[in-house]
Amino acid sequence: MERPPNLAAAIDAAAEALVNVLDSTASRHQVSVPPTQLRVLSLICARSETNVNRLAELLDVVPSSASRLCDRLEATGLLRRAADPRDRREVRLLPTAAGRQLLRELTERRQRAVQAVLDRMPARAQNDLLIGLMAFEQAAALASGEQQKDPTVRTA
Template sequence: MERPADLAAAIDAAAEVLVGVLDSAASRHHISVSPTQLRVLSLISSRPGTNVNRLAELLDVVPSSASRLCDRLEATGLLRRVADPRDRREVRLRPTAAAEKLLRELTERRHRAVQAVLDRMPPRAQHELLLALLAFGQAAPPAAAEQQTDSAVRTA
């Protein structure tokens, strides 16, 4: 395959297709929470002990906005606020069992959707894609690599 004239644009377009596959896996199954709420759940699930201020930093929002998101998630039974045993003034955010189940189901649906596309690709292309994505991940700046843990639901 010949290198496209604008490689970055071609990769961006391919990434949009991947995001579309991932999005469709979530939207076809009528997820009851918004993409932002899913991102919050993913962030706190992957970062035990997160508090509202840290969540606000991760989301790049003011703490009051992060707190309102947590209020809505707590009202739906997907999030708990618990006192830190070392400092009772500090409140930690914890996903509930229902939230963990929701995230697990979403991940499984997304994996099945990606696998369906991979199954239509030749094995060699699958392997080359994996190698290219791994190399891309290693070349990405550290801040982008840290954000990968919540990418599973960022676009959901």
């Protein structure tokens, strides 16, 4: 396959197709939690020591905005706040069992949707896609680490 003249645009279009496959699983199954709240819940599940200030940093928003997002998740029973056992002045954000279950179900649906597309691709193309995405992930992590070292650069 020949390299397209605008590689970034071609990758952006392909990534959009992947995002559409992933997003369609939530809309088809009437997930009642908005995408931003799902992202918050996912970040909190992945980081057990998260508090509102750390969440705000991860989302690149002010703490009051992060707190309001948490309020909504808490009202739906997907998140709870708890005093940090090491410092009772700190409040940790914790997913509830319902929150973890929602993310598990959504992850399973997303993986099935991706697998359905992969099944239409030749095995070699599947392998090439995986290798390329893994290399992209590593490069993005390196770029993120470099940006975090530079206090003038903010990441989303």
